[in-house]
Amino acid sequence: MKDSPALAVFLTCDQVPRVLAASAGRGSTWVAAGRGEESGFVPYRPGLCLAREAGPTRHTLKALFFPRAEVLFGYEIVDGVPRLHPACSPDRPAVVFGARPCDARALVLLDPVFEEPPHVDGLWGGRRQAITLVGMGCERPGPACFCPAVGGDPLGEEGLDVLMVPVEGGYVVRPLTERGRAWTEPLELPAARPDQEAAAEATAARARERLGAPPAVDLQAALGRHFEHPLWDRLHERCLGCAACTYLCPTCHCFDVGDEDGRRWRRWDSCMFPTFTLHASGHNPRTGGKERMRQRLMHKFCYYPERRGRPACVGCGRCVEICPANLDLRSVLAQLEGVQA
Amino acid sequence: MNPYLPHLAIIEDVIPETASHDVKTFRVAFAEPEVRAGFRYEPGQFAEVSVIGAGEAPISITSSPTQEGYLEFAVKRAGVMTTAMHHARPGDYLGIRGPYGNHFPYREMEGKNVVFIAGGIGLAPLRSLVTFVLAPANRERYGAVSIIYGARSPGDLVFKWELERWGQRDDLDLEVTVDRGDAAWQGRVGFVPQVLRELAPRPDNTVTVTCGPPVMIKFVLQDLEKLGFTPDQVITTLEMRMKCGIGKCGRCNIGARYVCQDGPVFTYEQLQKMPAEY
Numbered sequence: 290m291k292d293s294p295a296l297a298v299f300l301t302c303d304q305v306p307r308v309l310a311a312s313a314g315r316g317s318t319w320v321a322a323g324r325g326e327e328s329g330f331v332p333y334r335p336g337l338c339l340a341r342e343a344g345p346t347r348h349t350l351k352a353l354f355f356p357r358a359e360v361l362f363g364y365e366i367v368d369g370v371p372r373l374h375p376a377c378s379p380d381r382p383a384v385v386f387g388a389r390p391c392d393a394r395a396l397v398l399l400d401p402v403f404e405e406p407p408h409v410d411g412l413w414g415g416r417r418q419a420i421t422l423v424g425m426g427c428e429r430p431g432p433a434c435f436c437p438a439v440g441g442d443p444l445g446e447e448g449l450d451v452l453m454v455p456v457e458g459g460y461v462v463r464p465l466t467e468r469g470r471a472w473t474e475p476l477e478l479p480a481a482r483p484d485q486e487a488a489a490e491a492t493a494a495r496a497r498e499r500l501g502a503p504p505a506v507d508l509q510a511a512l513g514r515h516f517e518h519p520l521w522d523r524l525h526e527r528c529l530g531c532a533a534c535t536y537l538c539p540t541c542h543c544f545d546v547g548d549e550d551g552r553r554w555r556r557w558d559s560c561m562f563p564t565f566t567l568h569a570s571g572h573n574p575r576t577g578g579k580e581r582m583r584q585r586l587m588h589k590f591c592y593y594p595e596r597r598g599r600p601a602c603v604g605c606g607r608c609v610e611i612c613p614a615n616l617d618l619r620s621v622l623a624q625l626e627g628v629q630a
Numbered sequence: 631m632n633p634y635l636p637h638l639a640i641i642e643d644v645i646p647e648t649a650s651h652d653v654k655t656f657r658v659a660f661a662e663p664e665v666r667a668g669f670r671y672e673p674g675q676f677a678e679v680s681v682i683g684a685g686e687a688p689i690s691i692t693s694s695p696t697q698e699g700y701l702e703f704a705v706k707r708a709g710v711m712t713t714a715m716h717h718a719r720p721g722d723y724l725g726i727r728g729p730y731g732n733h734f735p736y737r738e739m740e741g742k743n744v745v746f747i748a749g750g751i752g753l754a755p756l757r758s759l760v761t762f763v764l765a766p767a768n769r770e771r772y773g774a775v776s777i778i779y780g781a782r783s784p785g786d787l788v789f790k791w792e793l794e795r796w797g798q799r800d801d802l803d804l805e806v807t808v809d810r811g812d813a814a815w816q817g818r819v820g821f822v823p824q825v826l827r828e829l830a831p832r833p834d835n836t837v838t839v840t841c842g843p844p845v846m847i848k849f850v851l852q853d854l855e856k857l858g859f860t861p862d863q864v865i866t867t868l869e870m871r872m873k874c875g876i877g878k879c880g881r882c883n884i885g886a887r888y889v890c891q892d893g894p895v896f897t898y899e900q901l902q903k904m905p906a907e908y
C-alpha cells in the first residue's frame with residue numbers, strides 16, 4: 290500500500306483539538322487517551338485528554354481489531370431448526386489517532402495469522418481495511434520499552450498510514466499511504482519547514498539513543514536448540530500463571546470459542562492457563578508452569594520466527610510493567626541469549 | 631468472510647457402536663444441496679462439528695470421499711459437545727465447517743503394501759483411508775492390505791458391521807484382537823503390539839498407518855522399528871485440543887507446527903523432529 294513518500298505537513302499543538310473534531314466529523318475516530326493504567330484507545334469526544342505517556346498506552350490497539358469478546362454468529366432454534374445470523378465486520382471507515390509504532394507493527398505481525406489463505410478471517414480483515422492508523426512516534430520511550438531489540442523503532446512506520454513526530458511546538462505529520470493522504474489532505478495543514486523536518490530527525494535520534502542498540506544474538510537459533518535446557522526449570526519459578534502478560538500483549542492472539550446466550554463467542558484465552566491444552570480425556574500435553582512458559586516464549590521467539598521470519602514481539606514492555614511477580618521479559622531473554630550452544 | 635460459520639447438516643442415521651454406547655456413528659447430509667455437492671475432502675481430514683448451543687469439536691471424517699452424498703463421524707462421548715451430540719437423533723441438525731487439516735498421503739502410497747494398525751476409536755480416522763483404498767476404482771493401485779485392530783474388550787470394538795464386511799474380502803487381511811475376551815468371544819486375545827510382533831509384516835515396499843491410545847502408539851512404534859520399518863514408513867494422525875481448526879486460535883501447536891493445519895497426519899520421521907509435547 291506504501292508508495293512515493295508524500296510531503297510532510299506541520300500540525301501545531303493547539304490545532305490538535307480541531308483536527309480531531311474534523312476527523313470525528315468524517316467517521317468514527319478513536320484516540321490514544323488517558324493516564325497510566327487507564328490509558329488506551331477511546332472514542333473521540335471533545336475535551337479528551339491525549340495520552341502523553343512515555344511509551345505505549347496500557348491497553349493495546351489490538352483490541353480494536355480483535356476484541357476481548359466478540360460474537361462470531363447469533364443462533365436461534367426454531368422448531369428444531371437452527372437459524373444462524375453471522376456477525377459481519379464493521380466496514381465503515383474509522384480512524385485511530387495516536388497509535389504507537391510498536392502497536393501498529395503488532396497488527397502487521399498478526400495479519401498473516403488471521404488473513405493467510407485459505408482461511409481468511411474477515412472479522413479481522415474487515416477492520417484492518419476500514420481503519421486508518423494515524424501514529425504517534427515515541428519521543429520518550431517508556432522505562433520498559435525495548436523495541437530495537439526485536440527489530441522495531443520508536444519512529445517506525447510499518448503498519449501506519451500516517452506518522453506524527455513530536456517536535457517543539459507541534460508535530461511533523463507524514464502521510465505514508467494513500468489512505469493516510471486521504472486523512473491529512475482535508476486538514477489543509479502547511480508543509481513542514483526544513484527546520485521542522487530537522488527537528489523531527491533530532492527527536493528520532495534522541496529516542497533511539499535512549500533505547501540503545503539491539504543485542505547481536507540469533508535467539509531463534511539458540512532457542513531451537515534448547516527446547517530441553519535446565520534453564521526452563523528455573524525461568525518459570527516466579528511466574529504465577531495469571532496470564533496478565535498475554536492479555537496486554539499486542540501480538541498474543543489465542544482465543545477460546547463457546548456458545549452462550551444465543552451466540553457463539555470468541556474470547557481471548559491464554560497459553561498460560563492449565564486448561565488451555567487439556568483434552569476431554571484428561572490428558573494434557575503441557576502439564577506445568579515450565580511447559581507453559583516455554584511455550585509462550587518459544588512461540589514468540591522461535592516458532593513464529595520459523596514460520597514468518599521475525600519474532601512475534603514488538604518490545605512494548607507491557608508484560609514487564611504488568612507482571613505481579615516482577616518477571617522482566619528483557620532479563621529472561623538475556624538469560625536465554627546467554628545459553629551457549 | 632466469516633470462516634467460523636458452519637453449514638447446517640441433518641442427521642440421517644445414528645449407529646451405536648460400543649456395548650456401552652459411548653461411541654456412536656452419525657451419518658449426516660448437508661441441508662443445502664449446493665453445499666452437499668460442493669463439499670470435497672480427502673481421507674484423514676477432519677471437520678469442526680457443532681451442536682448449535684452446546685459448542686463445537688474437531689472430529690475426523692470417518693467416511694471416504696468415495697462415498698458420495700453424506701459424511702460419517704464416529705464420536706466418543708467425552709465432554710459437553712460430544713454428550714449433546716450423543717443425545718441427537720435422526721432428523722436433528724448439526725453444524726459442520728471444514729474440511730480441515732492435511733490428509734493421508736494416499737498418492738505417495740500407491741504401489742505399496744499398506745498395514746493399518748488401530749486401537750479403540752483410533753480406527754475412525756483410518757477407516758476413511760481403508761474405504762478409499764478398498765474402493766473398486768482404487769484397489770488395484772495398492773499392494774497387499776492388512777488391518778490389525780484391537781480394543782479393550784469385544785464390547786469396545788467399533789464399526790463391527792464394517793469389520794464383518796472387511797473380513798469377508800479376500801483382498802484384505804483383517805486381524806481383530808481384544809485385551810480381554812468374554813464368554814462369547816472366539817477371536818484373538820492380546821494387545822495390538824503383540825499381534826503386530828506375531829504377524830511381523832515385512833517392511834519392504836510397505837507403509838503403516840496407525841492411530842490409537844498413546845500407550846498403544848508407543849509400543850507400536852517401538853515394534854515397527856524392531857521389524858525394520860524406517861520412520862518415514864510410519865504414518866500417524868495426532869490429536870490436540872482445538873478450537874478454531876484453522877490456525878488462528880493458537881491452541882494446537884507442537885513446536886512450530888499447527889496440528890489443525892500442518893497435521894493431523896504426520897510421519898514418524900516428522901514427529902521425531904518435533905518437541906515431544908503431545
Ligand SMILES: Cc1cc2nc3c(=O)[nH]c(=O)nc-3n(C[C@H](O)[C@H](O)[C@H](O)COP(=O)(O)OP(=O)(O)OC[C@H]3O[C@@H](n4cnc5c(N)ncnc54)[C@H](O)[C@@H]3O)c2cc1C
Nearest residue numbers: 568569686687688689690705706709710711712870871872
Ligand atoms: C483432528 C482431531 C480428530 C478427532 N477425531 C475424533 C473422532 O473421530 N471421534 C471422536 O470421538 N473424537 C475425536 N477427536 C477428539 C474430540 O475432538 C474430543 O473428544 C472433543 O473435542 C471433546 O469435546 P467435548 O465438548 O465433548 O469435551 P469438553 O471437555 O467439554 O471440551 C470442550 C472443548 O475443548 C476442545 N477439546 C477438548 N478435548 C479435545 C480433544 N481431545 N481434541 C480436540 N479438542 C478438544 C473442543 O473444542 C471441545 O469442544 C478428534 C480430535 C482431533 C484434534
Ligand code: FES
Nearest residue numbers: 875879880882890
Ligand atoms: S485449533 Fe486453533 S490454531 Fe489449531
